[in-house]
Amino acid sequence: SxxxxxxxxxxxxxxxxxxxxxxxxxxxxxxxxxxxxxxxxGLVHLILIRSNEREKHSGRLRVTLDTSKKSSSLLxxxxxxxxxxxxxxxxxxxxxxxKLIFGQGTTLQVKP
Amino acid sequence: DAGVTQSPTHLIxxxxxxxxxRCSPKSGHDTVSWYQQALGQGPQFIFQYYEEEERxxxxxxxxxxxxxxxxxxxxxNVNALLLGDSALYLCASSLVFANEKLFFGSGTQLxxx
Numbered sequence: 001s002x003x004x005x006x007x008x009x010x011x012x013x014x015x016x017x018x019x020x021x022x023x024x025x026x027x028x029x030x031x032x033x034x035x036x037x038x039x040x041x042g043l044v045h046l047i048l049i050r051s052n053e054r055e056k057h058s059g060r061l062r063v064t065l066d067t068s069k070k071s072s073s074l075l076x077x078x079x080x081x082x083x084x085x086x087x088x089x090x091x092x093x094x095x096x097x098x099k100l101i102f103g104q105g106t107t108l109q110v111k112p
Numbered sequence: 113d114a115g116v117t118q119s120p121t122h123l124i125x126x127x128x129x130x131x132x133x134r135c136s137p138k139s140g141h142d143t144v145s146w147y148q149q150a151l152g153q154g155p156q157f158i159f160q161y162y163e164e165e166e167r168x169x170x171x172x173x174x175x176x177x178x179x180x181x182x183x184x185x186x187x188x189n190v191n192a193l194l195l196g197d198s199a200l201y202l203c204a205s206s207l208v209f210a211n212e213k214l215f216f217g218s219g220t221q222l223x224x225x
Binding site: 033090 | 116145147149151152153154155156157160168170200202204212213214215216217218219221
């Protein structure tokens with residue numbers, strides 16, 4: 001079963017705009033990660049935020065985590081056509097990140 | 113430095129057959145995890161191998177089995193294939209005690225007819 005629920009399921013924006021995706025989860029976590037997947041192939045890790053962190057930045061990415069609400073958001077600023085992909089949040093609920101529980105993903109389309 | 117490699121890329125089987133998928137982890141990694149991703153869904157954890165043993169298992173039937181070799185590479189075997197086994201099978205590697213991100217291969221697309 002999926003732990004995470006992502007919102008929205010699909011998002012279409014123009015190049016240069018910001019994209020925000022949200023993720024909710026059900027159980028206590030050690031960390032939460034975001035991955036990108038292009039055209040149904042392998043996933044690429046974007047960013048990891050630990051349960052004791054509230055915000056993290058990496059380039060054009062900003063991730064927030066609210067453990068009291070069991071939710072996270074991923075913000076992509078100044079989006080580019082190359083950002084078009086599916087984005088998944090994944091939670092680690094044990095000390096071993098080998099077992100991640102993924103959400104169903106948000107499909108982002110960035111129009112040039 | 114090679115990343116995670118999976119073979120084959122695509123595979124077509126018929127119901128009832130058996131299939132073996134292969135994975136070589138990223139250099140230096142000792143842990144391999146397998147995920148199944150149905151069309152339009154997020155990946156679902158199948159199992160994880162470390163030190164040639166299955167360490168964790170998701171909610172998958174015994175038809176799904178695996179193996180890890182001394183060189184850390186891994187195989188996923190699925191017996192008695194069902195139509196519902198059609199999916200993208202992803203292999204991911206990591207260091208067991210690093211508690212960090214997973215590195216994924218490009219996957220094997222399995223179609224069961």
